[in-house]
Amino acid sequence: MTTALIRVACLGAGYFSRFHYEAWRRMNNVELVGAADISIDRAASTGLPAFSSLAMMLEAVIPDILDIITTPPTHLEVIRTALQEGVKTIICQKPFCQSLEEAQTAVALAESAGALLIVHENFRFQPWYRCMAQAIKEGLVGTVQQFEFRLRPGDGQGADAYLERQPYFREMPRLLIHETGVHFADVFLYLLGMPDGVYADLRRINPSIKGEDAGYFIFEYANGCRAIFDGNRHLDHAAENLRMTMGEALLEGDRGSLSLTGDGTIKYRKFGSRELTILLPGSGSQSFGGDCVLALQNHVVAGLQTGSLIENQARDYIAVMNLEEIIYRSAAEHRKYNVETFVR
Structure with missing residues (x-):
């Protein structure tokens, strides 16, 4: 039986995002469907369908996973927007949100929407x-x-x-x-x-x-x-x-x-x-941290496809x-x- 590809869209195209995009591209069970960034040029540089905002990207496609690769001040509102548009799995970079209170709000919103919220804690x-x-x-x-x-x-x-x-x-x-x-x-x-x-x-x-x-x-x-x-x-x-x-x-x-x-x-x-x-x-990999970004992303996709326990869920990350x-x-x-x- 063929397993359907997991469609992934990414928000953010800054310094660290290249490790995310590169890792997603190496996964044969994933299809990248879009990149959004406040700089449309940066988004376009990924080679994916490019958007200047999350809202515009979600008008075009609702991904299976939204990968948030932006700074903490943006996290709560983009999580709120994604949930309102029906995204059911979100991975969010750390530091997660601007404060413990914001993080708790994000967790409550995700649970209310029946969505899975994961923190990209890769070490x-x-x-x-x-x-x-x-x-x-x-x-x-x-x-x-x-x-x-x-x-x-x-x-x-x-x-x-x-x-x-x-x-x-x-x-x-x-x-x-x-x-x-x-x-x-x-x-x-x-x-x-x-x-x-x-x-x-x-x-x-x-x-x-x-x-x-x-x-x-x-x-x-x-x-x-x-x-x-x-x-x-x-x-x-x-x-x-x-x-x-x-x-x-x-x-x-x-x-x-x-x-x-x-x-x-x-x-x-x-x-x-x-x-x-x-x-x-010793690792000969030139990717970040022994390829830990790929390892985390593989872990999440495997969890979605097999039902295995996914680590780094946001509720647990509150600790x-x-x-x-x-x-x-x-x-x-x-x-x-x-x-x-x-x-x-």
């Missing part, structure tokens, strides 16, 4: 974290006691930091965590579950930008495990492509440990041994946004917060 789909999850599931590391990720993209130095690739970073009042660290909050949830406590310390090093560009947060778990994000956009790590993994990680359990290096290699060392076993070889808020509150007040009792 958990990077192959090294899927490998780590499998190793934990198989008991290779035993009980996890600590996981640390050191973010070192090396792109934050100097008066012209971020200008070449993502200049809007410079004006964001919340940068390190809101734009990047939130990925790792989600990775920690994916690998270890919801923490009980959160402590954070954030700072701004580069005076040419508005938001924080260095700091750390710690997730504490009831079983004694700790997950540590240590981020500094001024420093680098040993990798040909600093954006492949954006840093290095070490996950340690009572039976063994897993290490992630900048080329995407996962090495396993059994407790008490010096021998290293490669569980995942990640709440953790982000706790991180900022902890850093501002120099205190640890209990997640269960946190009231925003």
Whole structure:
């Protein structure tokens, strides 16, 4: 039996959108049916039927999936518009909406319309974290006691930091965590579950930008495990492509440990041994994050076609946004917060 193609339309044709379009084109069960952008020239550059607004595109075609690849200030209204026009599956880039309140409104609107709303949180789909999850599931590391990720993209130095690739970073009042660290909050949830406590310390090093560009947060778990994000956009790590993994990680359990290096290699060392076993070889892919955009999109389409559970549904992602808020509150007040009792 032949499975019908999933029709996908995209809103947005800016910097990161090229990874979305490129991934959709590589999927043989997908048909791209349109691109919309406030710049009709950018939309036309995709080679798809081009529109200058979402409304105009939805007048021409109602896709099976609308892929929103725009900035947070647009999210709530375009989600509202898409739902009103009958779109039943929406993938929305992160940061998701402008606030927790807007995100909750978007979730309520989608559920009222009987639609599926998914956040494009792609780091958990990077192959090294899927490998780590499998190793934990198989008991290779035993009980996890600590996981640390050191973010070192090396792109934050100097008066012209971020200008070449993502200049809007410079004006964001919340940068390190809101734009990047939130990925790792989600990775920690994916690998270890919801923490009980959160402590954070954030700072701004580069005076040419508005938001924080260095700091750390710690997730504490009831079983004694700790997950540590240590981020500094001024420093680098040993990798040909600093954006492949954006840093290095070490996950340690009572039976063994897993290490992630900048080329995407996962090495396993059994407790008490010096021998290293490669569980995942380094990635030669030049696509973003080990092709995690393609992995996420494949995951969503497979879920629609087979009925399997789809990760990153917006209702679940509210928990990640709440953790982000706790991180900022902890850093501002120099205190640890209990997640269960946190009231925003």
